[in-house]
Amino acid sequence: MAHVRADSTACEPRKRDWLRTLARMVCVAGIVCGAAFPVEAAAGEAPGSQGPSALAVSPDGQTGYVASADSRQVAWVAFPAGPVTRRIEVPAEPSGLTLSPDGARLIVTCAAPRSTVLVIDAATAQVLSSIPAGHTAMSPAIAPDGKWLYVCNRFHHDVAVIDLDAGAEVARVRAVREPVAAAVTPDGAAVFVANHLPNDRLDAYPVSAVVTVIDTRTRQATAIRLPHGSHSLRGLCVSPDGKYVYVTHLLSNFELVPTHVEFGWMNMNVLTVLDVRQRRVVNTVGLDESYTAAGNPWGVACTADGKSLCVSHAGTHEVSVLDAAAAAGRLVQMYMSADVGSLPDDSGQPTSQRHRIPLPGKGPRAVAVAGSTLYVAEYFSDTVAVVNLTAPPADGAEQIALGPPPQWSNRRRGELLFNDASICRQQWQSCASCHPDGRADALNWDLLNDGVGNPKNTKSMILAFPTPPSMAEGVRGTAGAAVRSGLTNILFAERPETESSAIDEYVRSLEPVPSPSLVDGRLSPAAQRGKTLFASERTGCSRCHPPPLYTDLKMHDVGSRDKYGWVDRFDTPALIEAWRTAPYLHNGLYLTVKELLVQGKHGLSGREEGLSEQELDDLVEFVLSL
Ligand code: HEC
Ligand code: HEC
Structure with a gap:
């Protein structure tokens, strides 16, 4: 069972000045942090790589809880400035966490073929109960009464309904395909669930991912289809008044011949607003600007007053802060797709409706808001960015270090590059835009490498290297050739060979996930x-x-x-x-x-x-x- 690994650390929040640089050097040398961070290395990683991927804040805003996927740890962090005050190890990758409404219990999903949901006393870190869940449990969502917990079983394509008083699962509700994010409405009446991928054959129309809505009383599920081309859903939240649900995703023009990326010709980075009562799409809001796109939106959170929406962009290392009323209001049509609109008077200039705030770290994913402070887990930097929403910083945000700065291995650098839209022309997309988690977006693309007019289904990266040739028609001799042509012809970027070979190493390192059809790891x-x-x-x-x-x-x-x-x-x-x-x-x-x-x-x-x-x-x- 989980136990406490370390009770205090000495890393202070970093400021962009020489003191911080010095502190980092000291951390690297291990003088300050080394002894206080008994962090075990994840397989194949340089020591200290943590991969913070989920985040929650206590109701009083004083404590942050950060789940680190790679180090399999959950950290207690003094907010708003640090330091880490406690750290526990959990039995498998902590894929999501949430707090009970009173802040007393911390719920952590630990993802595995047979996942575990840990209920932890937030004050003492004692594990109160451990509840089995399905394949790759994530995004625990707790009802306002604190009794019912809903957990996405990503690869079982369903949602577990857990009675926290009884400490047991009581039902499973079918989602559609890879549920990855969920939230309960404030009245407890419904759970909205983001399905990561479309589940359509590619001669169908529309082809798009759906949001599953579970009626918590009847446990019946219905689906709200997102606009044609919607895929790679990552984050979902409900407005505090319970009227709207916001979901981040990509919207692809996958039927067009991908001759360029400009103006969202291939992938657009968007946020869809759903009407909770009417169960329908209100708007799909483009988050890109004409010449500087905002690749790979991930987490989304509302401020407590419901006025602002905060979206992290995992591919461009920034957050967007949007006016929530404007996002649900009348949009201006200026995108490739008629389904996508811009916030009004967004002419590429900063407006009162939407701010882009660059972050100091790489790979921002989970977001959480407490009062007027936004916290963002920076996956590759092992840091939490701290953004003051009342006075958005011009030169980036503060950071809390979860440990010593990570020493990226070549593989890790490759993973970062694979997820990095800032290496793409105008930042429109990353490799992960079509190959989420190194797999496939469930769409066809008419890439130019084998002629025009013959679309091909996106391939997973799994075993790409050991199974040459690459591409359905074998037009690339090796996966390495496909990586390089991807950079040049799909991201429209000239990158150094060191980067291509780092991506090769990442692709080579991908390991198959055990099938959800296996029973205890064996064939049925x-x-x-x-x-x-x-x-x-x-x-x-x-x-x-x-x-x-x-x-x-x-x-x-x-x-x-x-x-x-x-x-x-x-x-x-x-x-x-x-x-x-x-x-x-x-x-x-x-x-x-x-x-x-x-x-x-x-x-x-x-x-x-x-x-x-x-x-x-x-x-x-x-x-x-x-
Ligand atoms: C616009 C979507 C898109 C983007 C962005 C994209 N790919 Fe692909 N990728 C595809 C499609 C579609 C295929 C399959 C093409 C075929 O079979 O002809 C593919 C195939 C591959 C393959 C071959 C796999 C195999 O086993 O045959 C590799 C390797 C690959 N991509 C790597 C990358 C890398 C690296 C990047 C980023 C530099 C990238 N891709 C960006 C759509 C994309
Ligand atoms: C003559 C060789 C051959 C035989 C025999 C064969 N396959 Fe295939 N299989 C292929 C080829 C080639 C493709 C890809 C075809 C394409 O993409 O149009 C494929 C594709 C598939 C796919 C789709 C994989 C994907 O990711 O799209 C599955 C599943 C599959 N085969 C299962 C089977 C099963 C089950 C059998 C036996 C009933 C079988 N195959 C027999 C050659 C074969």
């Missing part, structure tokens, strides 16, 4: 039967998809050429993590593996008639277990 009986079928001559699947990577690394004609296609032969994809990469095939025309086999008659060349319904289901279960 159905998947076992499917495994036998997969390897048998009756199906012949393993001829082209031999273990261990489930690809023969060759190009085959499997009859998948569509009316837009130029060629018949496609690279055989690895099937590891196929549970995560719908829609399927180079053109994303099949939403499920079963559709691929039955409607698409994939791989079976007529033999599917010989398979019973049960056998087909077993085969599918095996593929989804890889």
